[in-house]
Amino acid sequence: MMKSRPDPVQVVKERRDEALHTLVRSIPYIQFLGIVFDRRGDQLTAIMSYDEKLIGNPEIPALHGGVIAAFLEVSGVIELSWSSLCKEIEASSKPTQYTLIPAHIELPKTIDFTVDYLRSGLPRDAYARARITRSGRRYASVFVEAWHNDRDRIFAQATGHFLMPKPLNVEKSTPS
Numbered sequence: 001m002m003k004s005r006p007d008p009v010q011v012v013k014e015r016r017d018e019a020l021h022t023l024v025r026s027i028p029y030i031q032f033l034g035i036v037f038d039r040r041g042d043q044l045t046a047i048m049s050y051d052e053k054l055i056g057n058p059e060i061p062a063l064h065g066g067v068i069a070a071f072l073e074v075s076g077v078i079e080l081s082w083s084s085l086c087k088e089i090e091a092s093s094k095p096t097q098y099t100l101i102p103a104h105i106e107l108p109k110t111i112d113f114t115v116d117y118l119r120s121g122l123p124r125d126a127y128a129r130a131r132i133t134r135s136g137r138r139y140a141s142v143f144v145e146a147w148h149n150d151r152d153r154i155f156a157q158a159t160g161h162f163l164m165p166k167p168l169n170v171e172k173s174t175p176s
Helices: 008-025 028-033 065-090
Strands: 035-040 043-048 055-057 109-117 126-135 139-147 154-163
Touching: 008 035, 008 065, 028 035, 028 065, 035 065, 043 065, 055 065, 065 109, 065 126, 065 139, 065 154
Parallel strands: none
Antiparallel strands: 035 043, 043 126, 109 154, 126 139, 139 154
16 A cells, blocks of 8 residues: 655645754753744744743842843844755755755854843743844844733844855755
8 A cells, every 4th residue: 555645735844843953952052041942834933931040130030131142142043044944945856855954054153143122031931033134145134022921012132143154955965
């Protein structure tokens, strides 16, 4: 009996999930901060679960500014990497065959990153979304916003500029 081929939409979804999982695993600091990524279609939301170790000022209490900056920067880097990796996966000449993502993916290098702290980061879960404002072969710009419960009440925002790595040839990464 022949096995039925998986739905092409499901294959693309699984390939995207694999790419995101590989990217997140490639940055140990993401696990230390407790950041996870929720993917809905082509949109990523970073979620940083509250933990006592993230507090900078226990008197207020407020999230440490460095933790907030790292959360925003990681969100931007993952968005850039995931976006470019997904384009390469989908452009693969073997769309119905699962593609192995290499264990080590070269990430964008930060050129500069400016954070605007708009209000205190509260001791609760935080969310962030990055939006790519410019993406070329060598350079990309990203805008990131972070909030707690109310998406319209952001507590920090950032703009970053990144040097992009050379494109990954996904088909060359599959074993022979």
